[in-house]
Amino acid sequence: MKIIINIQLKEGVLDPQGKAVHHALSALNFNEVEDVRIGKQIIMQTNETDKEKSLERVSKMCEDLLANTVIENYEIEIA
Amino acid sequence: MFNVSVVVFPGTNCEIDTKYAYEKLNANVELVFHKDDTLPNNTDLVVLPGGFSYGDYLRSAAIAKFSPIMKDVIRFANEGGKVLGICNGFQMLLEMGLLEGAMKRNSNVHFISKYHSLRVINNDNKFLQKLNVGDVLNIPIAHGEGNYFIDEQGLEKLYANKQVLLKYTDKNGIDKNPNGSVDSIACICNKSKNVFGLMPHPERAIETLLGSSDGVKMLQGLMEG
Numbered sequence: 001m002k003i004i005i006n007i008q009l010k011e012g013v014l015d016p017q018g019k020a021v022h023h024a025l026s027a028l029n030f031n032e033v034e035d036v037r038i039g040k041q042i043i044m045q046t047n048e049t050d051k052e053k054s055l056e057r058v059s060k061m062c063e064d065l066l067a068n069t070v071i072e073n074y075e076i077e078i079a
Numbered sequence: 080m081f082n083v084s085v086v087v088f089p090g091t092n093c094e095i096d097t098k099y100a101y102e103k104l105n106a107n108v109e110l111v112f113h114k115d116d117t118l119p120n121n122t123d124l125v126v127l128p129g130g131f132s133y134g135d136y137l138r139s140a141a142i143a144k145f146s147p148i149m150k151d152v153i154r155f156a157n158e159g160g161k162v163l164g165i166c167n168g169f170q171m172l173l174e175m176g177l178l179e180g181a182m183k184r185n186s187n188v189h190f191i192s193k194y195h196s197l198r199v200i201n202n203d204n205k206f207l208q209k210l211n212v213g214d215v216l217n218i219p220i221a222h223g224e225g226n227y228f229i230d231e232q233g234l235e236k237l238y239a240n241k242q243v244l245l246k247y248t249d250k251n252g253i254d255k256n257p258n259g260s261v262d263s264i265a266c267i268c269n270k271s272k273n274v275f276g277l278m279p280h281p282e283r284a285i286e287t288l289l290g291s292s293d294g295v296k297m298l299q300g301l302m303e304g
Contacts, residue, residue, distance in 0.1 A: 013228060016184040016185065016187070016188050016226065017188055019186075020187075020188040068138055070173075071183060
């Protein structure tokens with residue numbers, strides 16, 4: 001099963017990388033950009049076939065290791 | 080004899096400086112490999128030193144917290160043992176939940192390496208007991224992810240329990256924020272005041288000839304009482 005995990009800083013937590021990229025885009029005259037947030041995407045392949053079980057396991061992976069839930073949110077997509 | 084255990088992870092690069100500094104203060108220092116299961120029996124202080132454990136992959140210190148030795152470090156801390164996390168070690172303590180909050184990229188997105196002034200906020204703890212509240216110290220910082228974050232409620236608790244120990248300042252002791260940290264915080268401890276984390280490097284400030292010896296009193300503080 002192919003699983004895509006998107007991790008982002010929580011709303012309200014200032015994103016220094018996003019801000020720097022926003023600044024650079026403005027310098028290149030992409031003035032329509034109002035906000036930039038940068039996250040990361042983790043793509044994994046598992047041998048689990050049950051969708052629900054997958055979701056449960058991957059949530060645990062996120063809580064234990066993949067995301068720092070003090071500052072980050074995660075979303076799991078099962079392809 | 081005071082026994083210091085300095086834990087070494089793949090990518091750690093401050094273990095020799097830390098060992099040198101504590102040996103200069105007449106401590107017995109042992110380097111402990113992260114794959115070991117237990118700390119030496121006689122350990123009085125555990126130091127998680129600076130560096131880039133596991134290449135900072137995923138997040139700074141995210142992977143180091145699962146090293147075999149960490150179970151014993153957590154046990155040691157929970158039994159009241161003294162633990163000091165410097166730089167990457169501070170990030171580990173946050174990732175492990177031994178200290179509250181999290182680290183983000185520096186607000187200017189650059190790696191910062193320079194001397195920085197720090198002001199003592201609280202000294203009723205082992206780490207800063209040899210310093211006075213309001214003292215201004217000169218200690219090197221060297222990090223890319225030192226932007227300390229904690230939510231408002233957590234911050235209030237830190238202040239109420241006197242867990243905020245050092246803030247970044249200018250040389251006159253006025254708050255000056257190099258990295259975006261909440262309230263310019265550079266160093267905190269846990270509620271029971273046996274676990275300490277800071278981004279600056281006291282072990283790099285032990286020789287006046289090399290710029291500063293302001294780190295000595297911090298490192299010594301942990302050896303007393």
